[in-house]
Amino acid sequence: MPEQQTAEEQTNPTEEVGTFLRGRREQIAQRWADAALFRTVFTVSREEAVEAGRAVVEALAAVAAAGRLEDAEADGFAVVREQLARTAHSRARSGATLAQISAEMDALRPPVNDLLLDELSAAPAEHVRKCTTALAVLMGTLRLVMMETAMSAGQELINRQRLEMLEIATPVIKLWEGIVAVPLIGTLDSARSQVVMETLLDAVVEQHARIAILDITGVPTVDSLVAQHLMKTVAAARLMGAECIVSGIRPAIAQTIVHLGIDLSSVLTRASLADALAYALQQQGAHIVPAPAGEPQ
Amino acid sequence: MTHSTGSVSACLPIHSDLDLVRVRQHVRQMTAQLGFGLVEQTKLVTAASELARNALVHGGGGQMECTAVTSGGVKGLRLVFSDEGPGIGDLDQALTDGYTSGEGLGMGLGGARRLVHDFSVDTRRGSGTTVTVTSWISRPPGPREAP
Numbered sequence A: 001m002p003e004q005q006t007a008e009e010q011t012n013p014t015e016e017v018g019t020f021l022r023g024r025r026e027q028i029a030q031r032w033a034d035a036a037l038f039r040t041v042f043t044v045s046r047e048e049a050v051e052a053g054r055a056v057v058e059a060l061a062a063v064a065a066a067g068r069l070e071d072a073e074a075d076g077f078a079v080v081r082e083q084l085a086r087t088a089h090s091r092a093r094s095g096a097t098l099a100q101i102s103a104e105m106d107a108l109r110p111p112v113n114d115l116l117l118d119e120l121s122a123a124p125a126e127h128v129r130k131c132t133t134a135l136a137v138l139m140g141t142l143r144l145v146m147m148e149t150a151m152s153a154g155q156e157l158i159n160r161q162r163l164e165m166l167e168i169a170t171p172v173i174k175l176w177e178g179i180v181a182v183p184l185i186g187t188l189d190s191a192r193s194q195v196v197m198e199t200l201l202d203a204v205v206e207q208h209a210r211i212a213i214l215d216i217t218g219v220p221t222v223d224s225l226v227a228q229h230l231m232k233t234v235a236a237a238r239l240m241g242a243e244c245i246v247s248g249i250r251p252a253i254a255q256t257i258v259h260l261g262i263d264l265s266s267v268l269t270r271a272s273l274a275d276a277l278a279y280a281l282q283q284q285g286a287h288i289v290p291a292p293a294g295e296p297q
Numbered sequence B: 001m002t003h004s005t006g007s008v009s010a011c012l013p014i015h016s017d018l019d020l021v022r023v024r025q026h027v028r029q030m031t032a033q034l035g036f037g038l039v040e041q042t043k044l045v046t047a048a049s050e051l052a053r054n055a056l057v058h059g060g061g062g063q064m065e066c067t068a069v070t071s072g073g074v075k076g077l078r079l080v081f082s083d084e085g086p087g088i089g090d091l092d093q094a095l096t097d098g099y100t101s102g103e104g105l106g107m108g109l110g111g112a113r114r115l116v117h118d119f120s121v122d123t124r125r126g127s128g129t130t131v132t133v134t135s136w137i138s139r140p141p142g143p144r145e146a147p
């Protein structure tokens, strides 16, 4: 038990939090080892997680002792910065969002707070409040340090998502009885093309579609690989008894395809999704009749 | 060929599919900045996509150097794709439409040549491949060789 149990009014809360952290380092590290942040990163052994926890507590104690609760650049953090970065990288790689990592950081405070309240059970309420506030500020700063490293770790992932819009689902839209459409957006790399093809073929089967429209208005570049994927998808749909129409080939892309030398003559194309739908309806025997004049739209 | 090298130069790695996306975006940005029309932008971006993928798939990875150039007052963009891969033994064959040593359409190299104004390949079996392409805003300076 710490000697200065009954802190006099004058004790500096920041220093006291520092002393408390050092004194309870082991207990805190043990509790943190069970927290999501440490548990999910240090999976080899619990001792590894405890060790990592000790290092962070040690750093926090140093920062508090230096009286720099709000300073993310405080020297005390230097020794754990790399460890925090690895933790953040690891969480980001396993798919945790920044919000999740932030929440996991927040979850580290309550167990420490409980221990602090326990230690200060005899102290005046005002002093307890000051100390818990100091701890909250310090943990907030730790979170900031962590988030900074997590941001750089997550950047690669975010870039990837933004660049490829990989996670945008490939929705299959039923336009009409027997007519489905898939609007494609973003990069059609091999992996995504595979998903598109499977999604489309599934839809053809499930919806008994006779006509499938692949709209590529949102595809920025059609090179020979993308063209090959489109042709494969069209051929596969044909085998399943559905006719495939590729729509949304913009003029610049059409010209480029021609220069590239790719022969899309085996593929039925239409300039726009609307043109493709009109064609599809016609094939299905539907007739589009303009509304009589004066009829409310 | 005589043209002065511009100052803007960037070097992008080509080691993954994601790098291909970056290459395309960079070329699109550069051409737009230089004032290329939409069709010329699309052509150069598509050529870059083909050549970068070749460097990745056939050359085992490499890089793209991107430089703004001027010649006779005409602005252009020069792209140099290089890799340290196996090289191309028979360039004529590689340039032939439909020829592929893999599972592609075999339209990339020849197609890229048709999409740009200047095109040259420096390669030897066993010592890598460097493909240099340049496209100019409006028309290429000087007389053009017949394709």
Ligand SMILES: Nc1ncnc2c1ncn2[C@@H]1O[C@H](COP(=O)(O)OP(=O)(O)O)[C@@H](O)[C@H]1O
Residues within 6 Å of the ligand: A224, B050, B054, B055, B058, B059, B083, B085, B086, B087, B088, B094, B095, B099, B100, B101, B102, B103, B104, B105, B106, B107, B108, B109, B110, B129
């Ligand atoms: N950078 C390179 N290194 C080695 N071989 C290459 C390279 N680029 C092209 N090739 C060869 O030239 C062939 C034709 O290239 P390309 O026209 O792009 O067709 P594809 O990439 O579809 O095979 C390739 O199959 C490959 O054998």
Ligand SMILES: [Mg+2]
Residues within 6 Å of the ligand: B050, B053, B054, B104, B107, B108, B109
């Ligand atoms: Mg190729």
